[in-house]
Amino acid sequence: MKMDLIDPEFPKTLERFGAGSAFECFNCGSCVAVCPLVSGHFPRKMIRYAQLGATEKILRDAKDLWKCLHCGLCSRTCPRGADPGELILSLRRFTLDHWKRWPNV
Template sequence: MAVLDPHFVDSVRLDDSFNASACMNCGICTAVCPLGLEHLPREIFAYVVLGMKEEVLRHQDTVFSCLLCKLCEVNCPAGVHITENVRALRHYFDSEVFQIQGGPGDAASHV
């Protein structure tokens, strides 16, 4: 059974531009993706919005393999900020999972 964290989306959101919930799951992004990514963006965005944190963490490689080429975004009929949303997900991994944001919590900042 999936564990849901209703606050997870707030920890991923960098600012008001994060709009994963605007996705209407039409599939155009998947159709045009040059890498043919299966889970990003639609499925992983849905996990974020639903608070399925463990599912997002399981797809780390997918989140970091996106080319950010924006071909999906310019074709998205719902105006989802796909590349910025993916960057927000990477920021989440960097700060909360990898602990590498150069801030007080990052050991590297104390060197």
């Protein structure tokens, strides 16, 4: 079975794309409860991937990032100031940068 690669420095890398708050998240799930998408533990799942540096999973599920409506409910609700809405935008920027550099990966 193929193992996904993990980059423990990824939350720091994400600062280049606009958000460095991934480590603030303690996975309470409040953002999932208020997100109108109500789908697949979004956005917490993506934030957890970012914390772990599970970039292959982020890229594999990247289409979900473009479902975000930018309503800001998650960021207003987050008790830790993790700003999940901004994290989602940062993950989009990371994904676009990755695809620009490595279009076939």
